[in-house]
Amino acid sequence: MKNSHEQDNTAFFGHPKPLKDLFFTEFWERFSYYGIRPLLILYMSALSINGGLGLDRPTAAAIVGLFAGSIYLITIFGGWIADNWLGQARSVWYGSILMALGHLSIALNAWFDQFFFYFGLVLIVLGSGLFKTCITVIVGTLYNAQDTRRDAGFSIFYMGINLGAFIAPLFTGLFIENNGWHIGFGIGGIGMLIALIFFRFTCTPQLVKFNENQATESAWNKPVTPKKSAPKIVFAFILFCTIIISLVTLNIITINPIILSKYLTASICIVLLIYFIYLIFLANSTPNEKKQIMMCFLLIIIAVFFWSSLEQQPTSFNLFAQDFTQRYVGGYEIPTVWFQSLNPIFMVLFAPVLAWLWTKLGKSNLNPSYITKFIISIALAGCSFIIMYFASQRIILNGGALVSPLWLVFSLLFLTLGELCLSPIGLSAMTKLAPTQLRGQIMGLWMTSIALGSLIAGLIGGHVSAESLQELPMLFIQCAIILFAGAIILFIFKKPILKFLTTSNN
Known part of the structure; x- marks a missing residue:
């Protein structure tokens, strides 16, 4: 008969019991985020007569890229706060509060000035910086580095993300159709409130109980290096952010989102390189830890290729669905944002399959390496943009006629399969390879790759419009070429990379 510790360690589909509570906390947080994400570019680019902000598409897309990119960029600082002050659990709690206030501020925009819309985005960014990094690190603490369930556990956790992402656009799409933009934004706020309550009163007690039964002490609830x-x-x-917000609000300084996105992209690349140099040469790391950090850096750079394609969903793919896709079925017009549910529903359907596959292959020592999975993911993303290329060519050949929604469906299917081979595996790799004292910061740096991808996607997405129809095929084929080139280069250097990884683990 199993003792209490053994039961808790296999209570959730063969995984530690707290994984279930972390699963549902992440589900509701992602429900809130993906509830508002697809609305942003449509709301900001809609004319004021239609209740929107009336921004041009390149500017609106750049703001979406800045919003998404900043969410992932700030996780570096959020990881540092968790490692050096708050610990992982308190960081998640305070981050949840900030995000809930952010959603409330966006909802207030319906009755007050536009300031509340942009201020709400800022609060969500700051809260996400604490939440996203730390809840992932907590999942990693449920397994030791040699546990063969690790990748499967992250795949299950990732399924919770995508269940929330699938359901949210379905709700917001229905509500904005009959009740306006701000009801849709309010739905996201409700999700964040549920996530906040669930983590505090359900998830945290289970983590405490699980930790008490462990043979070794876990650092999820306290700073690693105070x-x-x-x-x-x-x-x-906080004071710096307050000053900048005040100056912008008073029109003392003006921000051009497109220019800011370009400079921020270049700056992130420079800072990322400098920061890794610091971690390798100036952070008092052991030789083995330096190799681990270098491996993390390589995987992060590779991931940028993929994120720059995936993060075009709320911009390029969203606008393509609105402008160029036949959305009438049986006399009913499918809401544009419903197409944003395709990626997560595919994730929900295929994540368990791959989780089972990685576990089965791991038990037989046949599990593909991180590098192999990354190569597959980038190649699949390239196939996705090849499909979009032919779809846009078909529109031009037919004189601008709308195309079947199946083009988007199959394109997003390939993109999703690529995501399954990279994202949960990347999360697992970061928590496994990162030195203990740097795990929050390394996870934040992993999020930086998504920040870069989001910024790049934001700069690309604004060029999808009826006025630039002739340029669409070239836009999509360029994305495909870059992705395939990255996959080929990675395949060529696969053997020396794997040799390096083997050495770093010994």
């Missing part, structure tokens, strides 16, 4: 200066640095950052 620093007395951390609170001062955080408050200084």
Whole structure:
């Protein structure tokens, strides 16, 4: 008969019991985020007469890219706060509060100034910086580095993300059709409130109980390397943000989203390189830890290729669905944002299959390496854009006639399969390879690859419009060529990379 510890360690489909509570916390947080994400570019680019902000598409797409990119970029600082001051659990809690306030602020935009819309986006960004990194790290603490269930556990956790992402656009799409934009935004706020309550009163007690039964102490609920200066640095950052927001609100400084996106993309690349150099040469890491950090850096750079394609869903793919896709079925017009549910529903359908496959192959020592899975993911993303290329060519050849929704369906299917081979595996790799004292920061750096992809996608997405129809095929084929080139280069250097990874693990 199993003892209490053994039962808790296999209570959720053969995985630790707290994984279930983390699953549902992430589900509701992602429901809130994906409830508003597909609305942003449609709302901002809609004319004021239709209740929108009346921005041009390149500007609206750049803001979406800045919003999504900043969410992932700020996770570096969020990871540092967790490692040096709050710990993982308190960071998730405070992040949840900030995001809930952000959704409330966006909802207030219906009755007050546009300031509340943009201020709400800022609060969601700041809250996500604490939440996203830390809840993933907590999942990693449920397994030791040699546990063959690890990749499967992250795949299950990732399925929770996509269940929330699938359901949210279905709700918001229905509500904005009959009740306006702000009801759709409000639905996302309800999801975040549920996530906040669930983590505090259900998830945290289960984590405490699980930790008490472990043979080794887990650091999910306390800082790994406490620093007395951390609170001062955080408050200084808050003061800086307050000053910038005040200057923009008073029109003392003006921000051009497109120019800011370009400069931020270049700056992130430079800072990312400098930061990894610091971690390798100046952070008092052991030789083995330096190799682990270098491996993380390589995987992060590879991931940028993929994220720059995946993060075009709320911009390029969203606008393609609105402008060029036949959305009438039996006299009913499918809401544009419903197409944003295709990616997560495919994730829900195929994530268990791949989770089972990785576990089965792992038991037989046949599980493909991280590098192999990354190559597959980038190649599949390339196939997705090949499909979009032919779809846009068909529109031009037919004189601008709308195309079947199946083009988007199959394109997003390939993109989703690629995501399954990269995202949960990347999360697992970061928590496994990262040195313990740097795990929050390394996870934040992994999120930086998504930030870069989001910024690039935002700069691309605004060019999808009826006025630039002739340019669409070239836009999509260029994305495909870059992705295939990345996959080929990675395949060529696969053997030396794997040799390096083997050495770093010994």
